[in-house]
Amino acid sequence: MLSPHEKEKVLELRRKGYGYTSIATLLKVKKDDVRNLCKRHGLDGYWYSLNLNDDK
Structure with a gap:
């Protein structure tokens, strides 16, 4: 179970384009x-990372 601080950090990293494995490794969860x-x-799927890269 994630703490409120961990949840906040997960969502922040995901919005920056980090993958699930990278986030889990960084936060040790x-x-x-x-x-x-x-x-x-609503930040799931491979498409999310692709959409972030399209904006650059």
Whole structure:
């Protein structure tokens, strides 16, 4: 289970384009917890990272 601080950090990193594995490794949390949180906030899927790269 992620703490409120970890949740905030996960969402911040995901919005910056980090993948689930990278986020989980950086924060030392479970990848599934990262993925589930991102899904709940509409930040899931490979397409999300691609869309971020398209804006550059």
